[in-house]
Amino acid sequence: MNTASWIIVTLAAALTLLGSLAxxxxxxxxxxxxxxxVTIEALANGNAEVVTNLRARRATAAAYxxxxxxxxxxxxxxxxxxxxxxxxxxxLAGTLTETLLAMARVPFLGxxxxxxxxxxxxxxx
Numbered sequence: 001m002n003t004a005s006w007i008i009v010t011l012a013a014a015l016t017l018l019g020s021l022a023x024x025x026x027x028x029x030x031x032x033x034x035x036x037x038v039t040i041e042a043l044a045n046g047n048a049e050v051v052t053n054l055r056a057r058r059a060t061a062a063a064y065x066x067x068x069x070x071x072x073x074x075x076x077x078x079x080x081x082x083x084x085x086x087x088x089x090x091x092l093a094g095t096l097t098e099t100l101l102a103m104a105r106v107p108f109l110g111x112x113x114x115x116x117x118x119x120x121x122x123x124x125x
Contacts, residue, residue: 005080006077006081012072012125016068016121017073020063020066023058023062024066027062030055071094072095072125076091091125092125096122099119099121099122102115103119
């Protein structure tokens with residue numbers, strides 16, 4: 001069971017890293033981003049500065065996700081795999097923090113958009 005555990009956590013971290021890098025690529029290289037089915041260009045109403053700022057916000061979120069994934073990978077394949085108790089608590093604390101803050105969008109912003117991804121990460125970890 002210990003082997004399966006660290007492999008699942010490593011897989012969750014690797015998928016998080018790949019997803020965040022895809023999101024970062026979309027932000028930096030101008031992928032077709034949509035919010036509620038509307039392109040950011042349409043939302044910006046021709047204002048290039050608004051488009052740039054929306055892409056920058058996405059890049060910041062993706063960069064933090066990539067950092068979390070790399071840290072999770074380092075802990076999972078190192079101390080967690082060898083059985084260090086603190087590693088499990090560190091993984092749990094980081095994942096719970098990320099999940100709870102992402103899920104806060106439901107009561108504060110009134111949207112569930114993106115909340116499912118955080119929940120899937122918590123379930124996997």
